[in-house]
Amino acid sequence: MSTIDKALELLDLFTEARAVLRLSEAARLTGRDKASLLRYFAALERRGFVERDSESRGWRLGPALVRLAALRETTWPVQSAARGILMALADETGETAHLSHFAARQLINLAIVESDAHPTRVRLGLSEALPLHATASGIAVLSSLPEAARRATLGAKRGGLARYTATTLTDPGEVLAQAARAQVQGYAVVRGTFEADVTGVAAPVFGRGGEVCGAIAVAAPSARAGTAEVARIGQAVMSAAVRVSHQFGAPIPPLRRDG
Amino acid sequence: MSTIDKALELLDLFTEARAVLRLSEAARLTGRDKASLLRYFAALERRGFVERDSESRGWRLGPALVRLAALRETTWPVQSAARGILMALADETGETAHLSHFAARQLINLAIVESDAHPTRVRLGLSEALPLHATASGIAVLSSLPEAARRATLGAKRGGLARYTATTLTDPGEVLAQAARAQVQGYAVVRGTFEADVTGVAAPVFGRGGEVCGAIAVAAPSARAGTAEVARIGQAVMSAAVRVSHQFGAPIPPLRRDG
DNA sequence: GCTCTCGTTTCAGATAATGAACCCAGGTTT
DNA sequence: AAACCTGGGTTCATTATCTGAAACGAGAGC
Known part of the structure; x- marks a missing residue:
């Protein structure tokens, strides 16, 4: 090293x-x-x-x-560029919307917009890297990686994947299966695997070269996230992901099938 | 190296x-x-x-x-802690107020508050390090360093100091003299030495150990910065500097004489 | 007074870093 | 078409930097 x-x-x-x-x-x-x-x-x-x-x-x-973070935002204004799309998504779903970037095998939040639609809301921060296996954004990113890259990204963990809540999947095989389901559906759903009582719905975001470079997601209290609501949010994050991808200069986005 | x-x-x-x-x-x-x-x-x-x-x-x-910048602000909330003092200073003076941090021989803006008092205002960014010799904040910091440290900080430049405008001082001796005047007066004043037609007024900020660790400053269009106005701003930045220093855990601040 | 922990310094040996030389690709000039 | 220029990338013998065990001083706790 x-x-x-x-x-x-x-x-x-x-x-x-x-x-x-x-x-x-x-x-x-x-x-x-x-x-x-x-x-x-x-x-x-x-x-x-x-x-x-x-x-x-x-x-x-x-x-x-x-200083360097401010310089990065000045010269690569992802936060401000995505904010409009995130605000629209937060308004449409009534929940917290956020954009994450995938680099160096890490998922890092870039921008977050909360909704005022309810007295309770999911709070998210920019400070911590997100685990790929335990978050909707992570599963969404995995779903758009080639199979070998998925295994490489997860498989290096010895002793299983980290557990965050009682429902966190720690077996790489189970996570890969979840990613495969997300690939078919076009968006990922996790319930309480990273934070208890929080349901996440995310879709992958693509960069200029067509590579997956992040995800856009909505986080909601699980009490508000029934099956119909999750499907509705899924459609919304897929639409938002296409718009963000276009902003990142992505070419025609990979075809999506409705869930 | x-x-x-x-x-x-x-x-x-x-x-x-x-x-x-x-x-x-x-x-x-x-x-x-x-x-x-x-x-x-x-x-x-x-x-x-x-x-x-x-x-x-x-x-x-x-x-x-x-991510790391967000983590720093979360764990060392200088920007949010100082924002109240900067907002009061911006309101009191009607101009742009900002706080800079001095470390690694660089001056870096940490927080900026603009005033709505006038249709024109000085715009500042967080992205660029500020030169010590050409800004009010820099002169304020120099004024509170020991003499040897002042020389060491400025004297290493070969070929004179960098010129930003027609009035930038490039001779280290002249800058040191300016710092000495600021020490006596309690605040530093520069006119158009970093950006044309912008007058800066700054006072040093101290850390827990009593060491100078930054400056708080007001930047105004020079057309609004006559002698009386500059004196008034000088008193305001000195007061604000004491309050910020206390927030940084500074002990009894060094005694100041009115200009 | 003794013990423990922490931060700091030293320097012989080890290792990672170095950079000149070379190669390939694409664009420009002749 | 050939030559030239610029930019990105690789190689490997040589060398500069890195390493870390050991020792030390300081402060706190018992």
Whole structure:
């Protein structure tokens, strides 16, 4: 593994629950020597990717990330471009709509729009990568990957896939079957596999070269997501996915069959 | 220079004018060999920091930056915490208020609030690092650094400091003199040195350990920024800076003298 | 006072990085 | 049609950077 990979992997250790990372803790989490980690942190700090917290002597994410993220949005305005489509989708379904990007075997939320249609709504954040096997967006992306890529993406996990709720599928075979069903149907549906009592419905989004590059999804409290409602949302996310794909410069989208 | 430093320096090459970076161009800009640069880009791409543009075969900033920036704001909510103070400052002065963070010898905008008080206003972005010598925020930061650190921060530039407008100071001695005046006055003032016809007024912001960690500033069209108005804004940014510093956990702020 | 944990430094040996040279492809010029 | 130019990509002998075990100092807890 390259030195650059080792250094950047440190940034993936930060989570909402782990806002500050200390040296010895990073050593335990990564299995690397403290001397090496200190050099990685020093380089990241020189470039503003992390900054030292004087009180805890640990590091937290730094300001260069804020600047570069703003620059990315300025020069590749996915969030603002998709916002109109997401608002329309949120209005139409009365639920939370979001767009995720698939890269580096990760699914990352890019934009989220909540609906005011109900007093309760699903809250989503931009901060955490989404698991492919446990989310509707992930299943939607898997459904549009070639078979070999699906296996490669899931199959590397030792000890089964991560469990998030009691209903999370942890067997790769079951997830692949679910992806196959989504491929036929044109959209993916998951119920409480990532967050309890939340149903997700998602369709894949395609890029300029026709490759799947993300997904557009609606998340609703399961109490509001009966079979008829899910079918209705499914149609809406497929339509929205076509529009987002066109915005990304996708050619004629792959043919879809109604569920 | 470490390999990590070399790789991360590539990310600093991206600007609003240079949204996509191609291999040979990066080689020209950095003086490094294409083989090395290709390895750096590959590592950055694996981790989602850049993504390949299929049409131009260059790279652009990637989605991991969006996720990590969102995570930083979630766990270190500077933007939202400062927004109240910035809104009050924008309302009080009728101009654009912004907060910048000083790290890794760079000044990076963290939060910006514009005022609706006038039909014209100064537009600012989050995307670009600000030059220390040509902005009010930069001069404010310099004014609170020890003398040796001021020289070290400015003096490394060969061939003089960068010129942005006809009135930009490019001689380090002149910039240091300006910083000394700002130290006495408690706030910095620049007129058209970074953007033509824009006057900036800024005060330094301090962190938990008492160290200068940024600045809070107001930017106004110079036509609205006469001497009396600038003095009034100066008092307002000093007050706001004290409040932001307290929010950052700063101890008793350094004593200020009225200008 | 002793023990434990954390962060930091050192440096001989190891490994990943380096970049000159070469190749291929596409476009432009002669 | 041939030559030239530019850009992207690969190779591998050489070298610069990386590695991490060991040691140390500091602070906290018992």
